[in-house]
Amino acid sequence: GAVVSQHPSWVICKSGTSVKIECRSLDFQATTMFWYRQFPKQSLMLMATSNEGSKATYEQGVEKDKFLINHASLTLSTLTVTSAHPEDSSFYICSARVSEVSYGYTFGSGTRLTVV
């Protein structure tokens, strides 16, 4: 089945530093990758949609200069949290839509970011 590999699984960084999260589609081409953030006991919140070879589309309220998304190839999308602050601590998950709708979306394993 379609698999998205996401890493790192968890990361701790200092305030003011940047963190890069990678998502790779292993056995299919992901023309579109979705980036979500999930705070404890809350549902998934879509941050942005990245399309291969073009600029990402950000949801309202998400700072595009803070959350840099790059989708340079059909198998790799990255999210960089720049100048991280403690309030950016969250669970970040990428997701790609599989070609057949009935399979829905396949998710990466998620990245737990803690900013200290």
Add this chain to the structure above:
Amino acid sequence: GQNIDQPTEMTATEGAIVQINCTYQTSGFNGLFWYQQHAGEAPTFLSYNVLDGLEEKGRFSSFLSRSKGYSYLLLKELQMKDSASYLCAVMDSNYQLIWGAGTKLIIKP
């Protein structure tokens, strides 16, 4: 606006049956998904309904009524490992997923 409602939390007993409801109001409809999410993990796909009726898959079944904007996930023969959050999501006319807040299911022995 777009809205998905599901109960925040439910409790059930091991071996029993539980039904988790989901109601939705979205701009267009291209199917409804149920996902299971254990704490600290990414969601995993459970079911997809696009036509009215019941889809059965082992211990899990999912029902859809498009005219009522309603779906439910039915879990039978509950096991302790079924303790998780269950997320209802609707694909709208733009093929974007609209997520419910999730239902935390607690299974007691």
